Amino acid sequence: MNTLPQELIRFCRNTPLANAPETALLVLKLSLLDWFAVAIAGTNEPASRIIRQMLTAESGTPEASVFGQTTRLPARAAALANGTTSHALDYDDTHFLHIGHPSVALFPAALAMAERQGSSGAEFLMAALTGYESSCRIGHWFGRSHYEAGFHMTATAGTFGATLAASRLSGLNVVQTGHALGLASTRASGLKAQFGTMGKPFNGGMAAANGIEAVQLAALGFTSTPAALPSFGQAHAAEMPATETVLADLGTHYVLEQVQHKFHACCHGLHAMLEALSLLVQEETFDVNHLKQLKIQTNPRWLKVCNKPDPKTGLEAKFSYRQTAAMLLTGIDTGALSSFSDALCQAPNVTALRQKITVTGNTDLSDTAAKVTLVSTNGQRCIAFDLEAPLPLMQRQKRVIRKAETLLGADHAQAIWREITDLTQANNLNKLLQTVAKIRA
């Protein structure tokens, strides 16, 4: 077997649309819809506005579209803006093998480069698919030690996925792609210490811009060393298991299918509980008026993260088991950003429900799992849910589309989804981009 960079370069350059499994392509398209939805919804966040302000002042050749403005910017700048904007709400997808958010680095780079190059829809999809898959595999290669050392995988592994996708769209040959990966290796960075600040979404933008920059330089003849990616790993506390392990079944099995979409606009630690609870609420026998008590059990690590018992603000609500459970019990959409309001924290029916809810730690539960016990006048029902259990694909599609509808309105969400499903036939991305441009956040 060749080295890891060599194998990924081959995979990303050579995989034709005909070889892409339908399920992998569908998941990629769902992630693309999800990414558009959270990016458009995040367009007016402070981090998004400021990064646009800097880049618009710089100005430059209009090569690629930017969320939130009609003026296009150089591809490198557009990638920086759109990567930041799409991660501003922290509502984008998560991949637990990659240990991060692949979409916010990958799509801004692939989209900007495809628009700049006038790529076809199929080329864009295949660059995104292979780049996304590579990003996940490189995340696996870096491993948990890299993440624990303080690095934000979204930014570091994300840079390499962005580079590979942009390399294909830019038509780089094998040697040039090697140089692009080498340059990406000296440019990749990003710390978890930024969490809770605008630096976190900035990390996504950096990764996307790094990919464009490395590819543009390599296309013009800039050189680097093919050994730079392993050197990056060595310097950055990566685990680097054998290439054979990390790249097993590359090209036939797509680990990207394991990506998780967020369906609740709040801390990830609350999601398993909300999924479990919504299964109970859907049962015919459920009636909130008969509720006597709701017992929530979760992995103890989350008690320090998202267990604000009586939140006062919308932001605090995003870190509260009791508030989000009460919201779900009263039929409020936890997938809508607007549901997380100060007012709802004070609503009498919600605060009354909160008093019936208890939260306790249970070390038997993994940190992706939760257990809820609903005690009502009709008796008691208990259910556990683990986020790691894969959602059936049709159900996932339905929920991603519903999330996009919640964030953008049904017409806009459906219009984008139509353009995405038509991409394999599209000569370029113009119709998709025009559809997106019509939407105001």
Next chain:
Amino acid sequence: MNTLPQELIRFCRNTPLANAPETALLVLKLSLLDWFAVAIAGTNEPASRIIRQMLTAESGTPEASVFGQTTRLPARAAALANGTTSHALDYDDTHFLHIGHPSVALFPAALAMAERQGSSGAEFLMAALTGYESSCRIGHWFGRSHYEAGFHMTATAGTFGATLAASRLSGLNVVQTGHALGLASTRASGLKAQFGTMGKPFNGGMAAANGIEAVQLAALGFTSTPAALPSFGQAHAAEMPATETVLADLGTHYVLEQVQHKFHACCHGLHAMLEALSLLVQEETFDVNHLKQLKIQTNPRWLKVCNKPDPKTGLEAKFSYRQTAAMLLTGIDTGALSSFSDALCQAPNVTALRQKITVTGNTDLSDTAAKVTLVSTNGQRCIAFDLEAPLPLMQRQKRVIRKAETLLGADHAQAIWREITDLTQANNLNKLLQTVAKIRA
């Protein structure tokens, strides 16, 4: 004592020109002249041309001057281009506490920001002086472990010096400067694995551009965390001795004065030998025709790096004890780029001299030292030289100016030096920039 970032912010924002020691200011000005000389001389190197090609295609608001073209670019782009260009020849200054090349990250950022802001000469000098000093102190803080782990200090520590200099010129307040340092912490990167490729000069450009980017974002209200710099250190194998140790005498003693300027256009491993030999050659009794043998002793690590016994090309000559010693013995200027030619490797008088030269390792010599023994018909003379021994300031000034004259021609070098020495009185940098713009490499 405050934290290291707090202390450096205070130092960089508040130190007035009146508090700057004359010796520190003079060394800074010599480094600035040296930086201009190597940057202008490196303007047509492949890495310099390619980075300009990418950035000129991007175009944008004309804010700052770029070596090698009349069109100005956004400050962030100018810093990327000029940082790369000034490190392309690898002929810029070196600081052994910082373990890298502070000028190629610092000056491109400070110059671009000063031009963009219309800063006075004094403000530019003070931003550069305090930023340069901070860069060296942060390099000390990161320590050898950071360098040994694979990081190119020029790029990593360089980013923070560039950020602090640009922060002062941009008029950031204390809180904003903290955010700028935080953003720089998530953006800083750079691997030694790039050595020998265009990725090495690119690292200098990245650091300079990072500084501009972080400052522009912070000026617009972008946030980060003040704890990001220590987090960067933890994640990147930094030694991080106590703040008191690293910042001892900050503001009264300037470690930047220890910076070393390169006076020979070849591998650093040859410099101590060339310095020792030139002392012998200057002696009245020296006559190359009486030479019987020249014995060179060096630290054994250099034997693997720069001991090509019979080089055939100008590039190989840069890594050859015998060739560079023979050049010096025959009166050829080892400070001129043009001396390192294929032709000179074949010149009969030079190849004949090479046969009289032996090179051996000596573990008693540090890697900054060399010993030469000259055996002639008149007898034998032996001398050792260590680069760590400080050069008297007046001698240093003379040699830096002579180096600039060699690279740019006497008139141009003198004209730039005049503008630099006049900077404290200048309302802006226009005259300096115009003087530089007149020079074609």
